[in-house]
Amino acid sequence: MSVSDIFESMEYGPAPESAADALAWIVDQGGRFGHFIDGAFTAPGAGFDSTNPATGEVLASLTQASQGDVDAAVKAARKAQPKWEKLGGHGRARHIYALARLLQKHARLFAVLEVLDNGKPIREARDIDVPLAQRHFYYHAGMAQLMESELPDAQALGVCGQIIPWNFPLLMLAWKIAPALAMGNTVVLKPAEYTSLTALLFADICRQAGLPKGVVNIVTGDGTVGEMIVGHEDIDKIAFTGSTAVGRRIREATAGSGKALTLELGGKSPYIVFDDADLDSAVEGLVDAIWFNQGQVCCAGSRLLVHEPVADRFYAKLRARMEKLRVGDPLDKSIDVGALVDPVQYKRVSEMVEGNTAGECFVAPGAMPENGCFYPPTLITGLNPADRLMQEEIFGPVLVSTTFRTPSEAVQLANNTRYGLAATVWTENVNLALDIAPKLETGIVWVNGTNMMDAAAGFGGKRESGFGREGGWEGLAGYTKPKTAGKPLKEIEAFSGEGAPEDGIDRTAKLYIGGKQARPDGGYSAPVWGKSGGLLGHVSLANRKDLRNAVEAAHAAKGWSKTTGHLRAQILYYIAENLSARGDEFAARLDAMQGTKTGRREVDAAIDRLFTYAAWADKYDGQVHGVPIRGVALAMKEPVGVIGALCPAEAPLLGLISCMAPAIAMGNRVILSASDPFPLAATDFVQVLETSDVPAGVVNILTGPQADLAEAMARHMDVDAVWSFGAAALSGIVEKGAASNIKRSWVNHGMARDWFGAEGAGRDFLQAATEVKNIWVPYGE
Numbered sequence: 001m002s003v004s005d006i007f008e009s010m011e012y013g014p015a016p017e018s019a020a021d022a023l024a025w026i027v028d029q030g031g032r033f034g035h036f037i038d039g040a041f042t043a044p045g046a047g048f049d050s051t052n053p054a055t056g057e058v059l060a061s062l063t064q065a066s067q068g069d070v071d072a073a074v075k076a077a078r079k080a081q082p083k084w085e086k087l088g089g090h091g092r093a094r095h096i097y098a099l100a101r102l103l104q105k106h107a108r109l110f111a112v113l114e115v116l117d118n119g120k121p122i123r124e125a126r127d128i129d130v131p132l133a134q135r136h137f138y139y140h141a142g143m144a145q146l147m148e149s150e151l152p153d154a155q156a157l158g159v160c161g162q163i164i165p166w167n168f169p170l171l172m173l174a175w176k177i178a179p180a181l182a183m184g185n186t187v188v189l190k191p192a193e194y195t196s197l198t199a200l201l202f203a204d205i206c207r208q209a210g211l212p213k214g215v216v217n218i219v220t221g222d223g224t225v226g227e228m229i230v231g232h233e234d235i236d237k238i239a240f241t242g243s244t245a246v247g248r249r250i251r252e253a254t255a256g257s258g259k260a261l262t263l264e265l266g267g268k269s270p271y272i273v274f275d276d277a278d279l280d281s282a283v284e285g286l287v288d289a290i291w292f293n294q295g296q297v298c299c300a301g302s303r304l305l306v307h308e309p310v311a312d313r314f315y316a317k318l319r320a321r322m323e324k325l326r327v328g329d330p331l332d333k334s335i336d337v338g339a340l341v342d343p344v345q346y347k348r349v350s351e352m353v354e355g356n357t358a359g360e361c362f363v364a365p366g367a368m369p370e371n372g373c374f375y376p377p378t379l380i381t382g383l384n385p386a387d388r389l390m391q392e393e394i395f396g397p398v399l400v401s402t403t404f405r406t407p408s409e410a411v412q413l414a415n416n417t418r419y420g421l422a423a424t425v426w427t428e429n430v431n432l433a434l435d436i437a438p439k440l441e442t443g444i445v446w447v448n449g450t451n452m453m454d455a456a457a458g459f460g461g462k463r464e465s466g467f468g469r470e471g472g473w474e475g476l477a478g479y480t481k482p483k484t485a486g487k488p489l490k491e492i493e494a495f496s497g498e499g500a501p502e503d504g505i506d507r508t509a510k511l512y513i514g515g516k517q518a519r520p521d522g523g524y525s526a527p528v529w530g531k532s533g534g535l536l537g538h539v540s541l542a543n544r545k546d547l548r549n550a551v552e553a554a555h556a557a558k559g560w561s562k563t564t565g566h567l568r569a570q571i572l573y574y575i576a577e578n579l580s581a582r583g584d585e586f587a588a589r590l591d592a593m594q595g596t597k598t599g600r601r602e603v604d605a606a607i608d609r610l611f612t613y614a615a616w617a618d619k620y621d622g623q624v625h626g627v628p629i630r631g632v633a634l635a636m637k638e639p640v641g642v643i644g645a646l647c648p649a650e651a652p653l654l655g656l657i658s659c660m661a662p663a664i665a666m667g668n669r670v671i672l673s674a675s676d677p678f679p680l681a682a683t684d685f686v687q688v689l690e691t692s693d694v695p696a697g698v699v700n701i702l703t704g705p706q707a708d709l710a711e712a713m714a715r716h717m718d719v720d721a722v723w724s725f726g727a728a729a730l731s732g733i734v735e736k737g738a739a740s741n742i743k744r745s746w747v748n749h750g751m752a753r754d755w756f757g758a759e760g761a762g763r764d765f766l767q768a769a770t771e772v773k774n775i776w777v778p779y780g781e
């Protein structure tokens with residue numbers, strides 16, 4: 001080929017990165033790997049091969065962990081944990097910093113090994129995966145350093161079991177290990193079976209860095225090893241990234257075990273292009289949205305929504321760009337799209353696309369390698385919102401699309417999914433972008449950019465994309481617990497008695513649904529007796545139908561979430577004022593129900609609590625994260641939505657208010673299930689609500705056994721989060737039921753809370769009542 005031919009065709013020449021060092025490292029280790037437990041590699045055992053998906057070549061042989069291996073890893077982590085935590089923030093920061101430095105030093109080795117094992121283009125591993133992994137360790141070295149001064153009430157959870165997927169093997173490891181270590185935890189991590197090599201190289205780095213043994217343990221194997229970790233009794237927290245199906249199983253398996261849990265699951269993230277967008281940039285953005293990492297990205301912009309007036313023009317530009325995408329040897333520096341991770345994934349993607357008969361399919365016409373798991377970039381236009389490929393995660397380089405006419409239709413389509421991870425908005429109109437961003441039901445919104453990630457900005461979603469955040473200050477909540485010791489909850493029995501009411505009038509308190517006092521659907525009620533056996537009244541017994549009505553009423557009150565913090569504060573003060581006016585009556589009722597003399601103290605504490613959340617209503621602000629791009633990430637605190645709360649048996653008025661007030665202060669609507677043994681304080685409180693300008697449906701109160709409502713509440717698809725401060729047995733029921741739509745749950749696991757003290761109004765209530773949405777916007781030069 002002559003120089004003039006080259007000028008004519010402008011063909012790329014090959015620019016391969018050498019695999020020699022990475023292959024030499026594998027050979028140095030003997031080509032067979034054991035696990036990394038207690039600071040040393042175990043002898044390799046029976047297992048499976050790790051292959052290069054681009055060539056099918058075997059890279060190394062890995063060991064399938066046995067129960068004994070998992071036990072040994074957990075034991076090592078448990079033994080190492082107290083000393084690691086006691087090392088203090090600075091001591092841990094030095095170690096984490098050393099890991100960051102070594103990751104940086106061996107960046108090329110990590111990048112090439114990742115490419116060999118995973119099939120992703122070297123350009124991405126070199127410029128994104130490895131630098132972001134380093135950044136995560138640097139950032140969290142800082143978090144360790146600041147922990148004592150900035151999070152004085154937080155302590156480590158203990159031993160964390162971490163299970164990661166194969167799409168970003170090293171980066172996911174960094175996202176999991178760095179914050180866990182920073183907060184004083186030790187870890188047992190299982191990489192995905194297809195891609196364990198960079199985790200093993202990381203283990204080698206831990207050894208080189210002199211990390212105390214047992215702090216990081218890595219066991220290899222498939223999902224059965226994941227199950228062993230999930231089921232292990234001596235693990236305090238499970239952090240999982242992977243498919244929604246497995247996430248749901250893990251939620252069910254850990255229900256009631258007392259283990260903390262965070263889940264980063266799938267997505268079907270919308271990519272919205274408005275008619276005034278810079279269309280060329282939006283096309284280029286799509287290359288990063290869906291062809292980055294062959295589309296094997298949980299937050300991939302996989303669902304393209306284009307404004308109708310520009311749709312034809314945009315699709316034409318997109319197809320022209322697709323024609324130029326280069327698919328091929330992932331080690332070649334000028335390749336855009338590499339190989340899918342494994343033949344299994346190739347088959348999954350192919351079958352999903354072949355099974356589709358809707359729309360129009362365009363396949364990028366560029367040259368394809370003959371062998372290996374290469375799948376061509378694909379665009380399917382003209383789909384209907386309900387089509388399978390518009391709803392299900394393909395997790396491959398396949399973009400599906402439809403058009404919209406108005407911004408509100410774009411929002412409707414964008415939110416028409418069970419997922420809620422990320423969304424991308426392209427428009428030159430700042431008003432439009434910032435009008436749309438709060439309406440998108442996602443944890444992340446990118447404006448005029450896409451797939452941007454940074455350690456300083458929390459990553460994570462809502463709905464079936466999971467719960468919890470990784471990165472940022474909010475990510476630390478997943479690796480800490482409050483310092484309070486906590487005592488086991490004492491179960492309280494209701495009093496029994498017989499006879500007529502003391503004042504001769506037999507009242508049956510109704511339920512409170514949608515701003516009205518409602519008779520229970522079943523028509524049943526139960527007596528409430530005082531300590532001396534006297535009849536204090538009757539309460540209605542709510543059933544599932546009543547619960548459904550309450551959820552419906554709470555949904556209808558969605559305007560509450562859009563009110564200002566100032567307005568919500570005014571209403572909370574007003575509730576406090578009205579409660580105060582009837583303070584003596586409430587105090588007497590509390591004393592009569594509980595047989596104590598603490599009623600006055602409880603009423604005063606409840607008024608104080610209402611003031612606390614009135615104060616917070618307009619002060620629990622978001623943050624602006626400095627991220628290393630030409631922009632900032634606005635971490636906005638949004639209400640969770642509809643929260644169901646099983647209120648504590650003890651402190652029947654204060655407990656109810658301690659659940660209600662933070663939730664409504666942050667803009668949520670609530671369904672409160674009143675104290676089982678002492679429900680009358682809640683029903684009396686209805687009258688206070690009725691006179692305090694609380695809009696109908698914002699607060700709904702149900703009475704009757706919590707055990708009858710807990711499961712239905714947790715399983716209800718339109719309830720966004722459930723809190724349980726009731727009997728210990730309810731925790732497991734709630735967590736298991738919450739697996740239905742992967743809703744957030746916050747339960748007491750049978751531990752008591754001092755409702756009168758600081759624990760009754762901690763920041764954890766505000767955190768549980770909000771969802772952080774990171775909105776990335778261009779800013780500055």
Ligand code: NAI
Nearest residue numbers: 164165191192222223226227242243246265266298393395
């Ligand atoms: P997966 O969810 O099965 O695998 C992720 C990790 O979980 C791996 O380490 C695996 O060994 C482990 N695992 C599997 N079953 C387990 C169990 N029962 N208990 C504990 N751990 C378990 O994902 P898979 O099968 O590799 O991919 C299937 C689909 O999942 C993909 O096509 C994609 O749609 C989605 N996926 C989403 C990811 C994300 O980041 N959101 C990552 C990987 C897959």
